[in-house]
Amino acid sequence: MQGLIIKSTGSWYSVLTNDGQRTECRIKGIFRTKGITTTNPLAVGDVVDFEMEPDQDTGVIVNLHPRKNYIIRKSINLSKQGQIIAANLDQALLVVTLASPRTSLGFIDRFLVTAEAYSIPAKLVFNKLDLFSDEGLEVLADYKSIYENIGYPCYEVSALEGTNINQVKELLKGKVTLFSGHSGVGKSSLINALLPDLDLRTHQVSDWSDKGMHTTTFAEMFELPEGGFIIDTPGIRELGVIDIEKQELSHFFPEMRDRMHQCRFHNCRHINEPGCAVLKALENGEIELSRYESYLSIYHGNDTRA
């Protein structure tokens, strides 16, 4: 039988089949992901084949279907190993806010670079719209235009008051969407506003602990009433890590990627080279200073994630 992993606790996986049934499954055999060593062989979003165990209501996963993408984070202790957070994502949504705690542009840009590197379409949701004065709304419009001009769709919502939640619903329909955002932006509030059954999240957690299974910070997938899934990543503020070569970095800034073939030198770093099309666009105001500063910051390896 084929199914979708919607939850994992490390040794058990909840597998959802097309008929809406969930089966708790274990793994049989070895699942390796080419080119990387992982602490977990399977993750939410994985499509697998499983067989029922004789005389049991549990199953055994016997095959993993190829992943179209996955996001991974480095293990804290084992530097060479990674933990796959989620697989087969259609899009990644970053929940941000200009109200407290304000999301920095640097944080947004790092997220977008990572999403580009993973080839996962990224979108921004500006939350806490209800807190803005007219002046604040102008600033919000400026921020949005920075990102919309580069091609990242932006939404403004209030999870608290339900404003524009339908736009987000529309965006999620039929898709597998990863939700990210730093603590306090209202990610949980937004997810709760999207899921009609408010008890769902807490209910599921207690379900698992009743069985005495240990729950760490594995991602969870929630089915939306309109079709599609939300993946929540508790404790993971970012999209995971990816090693980006310095020479590659500008490829992950769409506005730089669009112009770099016009640079005089094919190996232009866009820092101080003569005939640099990126620097020219920056001078003309076609490239935002904040975006370019993020480029430099990442290029030089400065960690300004807050």
Ligand SMILES: Nc1nc2c(ncn2[C@@H]2O[C@H](COP(=O)(O)OP(=O)(O)OP(=O)(O)O)[C@@H](O)[C@H]2O)c(=O)[nH]1
């Ligand atoms: N005014 C206003 N407050 C909001 C809104 N959304 C969330 N909040 C508040 O912001 C705070 C943080 O919201 P959470 O949903 O817990 O934020 P989170 O991003 O999930 O944060 P963590 O749980 O720490 O990961 C809470 O006090 C919410 O009530 C909003 O649209 N407007």
Ligand SMILES: [Zn+2]
């Ligand atoms: Zn250049």
